Amino acid sequence: MRVAMIGSGYVGLVSGACFADFGHVVACIDKDPAKIAALERGEIPIYEPGLSELVAKNMREGRLTFATDLTEAVRGADAVFIAVGTPSRRGDGHADLSYVYQAAREIAAVMDGYTVVVTKSTVPVGTGDEVERILRETRPGANFAVVSNPEFLREGAAISDFKRPDRIVIGTDDPRAREVMAEIYRPLYLNQAPLLFTGRRTAEVIKYAGNAFLATKITFINEIADLCEQVGADVQEVARGIGLDNRIGAKFLHAGPGFGGSCFPKDTLALIKTAQDAGTPVRIVETVAAVNDQRKRAMARKVIAACGGTVRGKTVAVLGLTFKPNTDDMREAPSLSIITALQDVGASVKAYDPEGMTQAKTLLDGVTYCTDAYACVEGADALVIVTEWDAFRALDLDRVKRLLKTPVVVDLRNIYRPEDMTKRGFTYVGVGRGRAPAP
Numbered sequence: 001m002r003v004a005m006i007g008s009g010y011v012g013l014v015s016g017a018c019f020a021d022f023g024h025v026v027a028c029i030d031k032d033p034a035k036i037a038a039l040e041r042g043e044i045p046i047y048e049p050g051l052s053e054l055v056a057k058n059m060r061e062g063r064l065t066f067a068t069d070l071t072e073a074v075r076g077a078d079a080v081f082i083a084v085g086t087p088s089r090r091g092d093g094h095a096d097l098s099y100v101y102q103a104a105r106e107i108a109a110v111m112d113g114y115t116v117v118v119t120k121s122t123v124p125v126g127t128g129d130e131v132e133r134i135l136r137e138t139r140p141g142a143n144f145a146v147v148s149n150p151e152f153l154r155e156g157a158a159i160s161d162f163k164r165p166d167r168i169v170i171g172t173d174d175p176r177a178r179e180v181m182a183e184i185y186r187p188l189y190l191n192q193a194p195l196l197f198t199g200r201r202t203a204e205v206i207k208y209a210g211n212a213f214l215a216t217k218i219t220f221i222n223e224i225a226d227l228c229e230q231v232g233a234d235v236q237e238v239a240r241g242i243g244l245d246n247r248i249g250a251k252f253l254h255a256g257p258g259f260g261g262s263c264f265p266k267d268t269l270a271l272i273k274t275a276q277d278a279g280t281p282v283r284i285v286e287t288v289a290a291v292n293d294q295r296k297r298a299m300a301r302k303v304i305a306a307c308g309g310t311v312r313g314k315t316v317a318v319l320g321l322t323f324k325p326n327t328d329d330m331r332e333a334p335s336l337s338i339i340t341a342l343q344d345v346g347a348s349v350k351a352y353d354p355e356g357m358t359q360a361k362t363l364l365d366g367v368t369y370c371t372d373a374y375a376c377v378e379g380a381d382a383l384v385i386v387t388e389w390d391a392f393r394a395l396d397l398d399r400v401k402r403l404l405k406t407p408v409v410v411d412l413r414n415i416y417r418p419e420d421m422t423k424r425g426f427t428y429v430g431v432g433r434g435r436a437p438a439p
């Protein structure tokens with residue numbers, strides 16, 4: 001199969017490289033000439049484990065190419081994927097679809113023969129209809145179908161998520177388009193991944209409903225964590241206890257500083273807007289978004305409380321800045337609000353992150369960036385774990401204790417065991433790890 005991928009950002013690049021690895025011939029397109037030039041030199045603009053090796057291999061074997069102009073790629077393509085950004089529109093929270101529609105117009109101008117046009121970008125319900133209208137308007141006689149094929153990739157695990165998905169959702173009523181999509185995903189189908197054929201609007205709703213549900217699960221356990229702190233229970237054990245019920249499931253029950261990243265905050269907001277416009281507000285999701293927002297500031301208050309009620313004139317060491325480990329992505333990272341809130345009340349902040357510091361430097365002023373975790377904690381009045389990088393689980397904690405001015409650890413990801421930390425002489429505060437009140 002010949003595939004054109006319009007947009008070589010996170011989703012486009014991972015999907016394009018994986019499709020090429022399946023044996024398809026893939027051209028990844030991007031408007032940014034600097035990005036394409038870098039990709040052609042084998043430089044990957046994002047940090048994603050395994051991606052640069054996968055891109056290099058498929059370029060070497062001649063199945064993956066890059067270009068700024070889509071004409072050639074679209075003309076010969078069986079399927080053209082639209083994987084451009086859909087940021088939150090400033091002001092109203094709706095997804096900004098201008099890049100998607102622009103791509104549709106450019107595809108329409110050059111497509112040739114029967115072409116399956118696939119929206120891979122996360123787009124609100126009804127976007128496929130609008131893409132179809134644009135294609136029809138630009139090229140009235142053209143032979144094409146528009147399919148919704150949402151992605152469910154997690155940053156940091158995107159390649160394995162792509163190659164071993166729980167399911168593949170293909171939204172179209174066009175039988176020929178279903179065949180083309182089934183052929184493109186055949187290697188996964190042979191691996192037993194369920195291919196779910198649905199209507200196009202249904203596929204669009206699946207993407208948003210899935211992300212909103214996961215965001216709800218996280219927010220739910222975060223509130224249960226707060227309750228646990230008050231009543232002397234342990235949220236880790238509560239999560240395990242409820243997660244073993246198959247109807248609930250064990251995943252996404254890890255309490256922490258609130259969800260961030262490029263998807264959950266933006267997608268919950270877009271779903272809220274879509275549902276409000278449709279006259280059927282999703283009140284649970286509205287609450288989830290509000291609770292998650294407040295949580296980040298609450299985490300700063302937790303740090304202040306652990307420091308004895310004030311951080312004025314104190315130094316706080318922050319380990320982990322990215323919104324999750326194994327990525328360099330700082331979008332909507334809880335660290336941004338937590339650090340700013342601490343600085344606002346007079347704290348000096350030192351920070352270290354294995355991959356996120358380049359991006360962080362453009363977003364956070366007044367932070368002392370350190371070369372490693374030990375340099376970060378040296379002389380600090382408290383250590384705050386904000387992102388659960390594996391390297392932080394393996395720290396020499398006795399050395400950390402010697403380096404800290406006062407041995408206070410606020411572990412917002414529960415990567416350490418409270419008993420162990422207390423035994424080592426730390427004043428330790430986790431999330432949702434209440435102690436039974438003294439009898």
Ligand code: UDX
Pocket residue numbers: 151152153154155156211214218251252253254255256257258259260261262263264323324
């Ligand atoms: C998410 C979805 O998982 C993916 O299917 C979708 O396509 C894109 O959005 P991603 O944002 O990369 O992926 O990361 P994910 O691992 O889902 O984590 C999202 C946020 O939730 C992070 O801030 C993470 O720290 C937080 N989280 C996740 C928790 O706080 N607790 C959990 O139990 C799980």
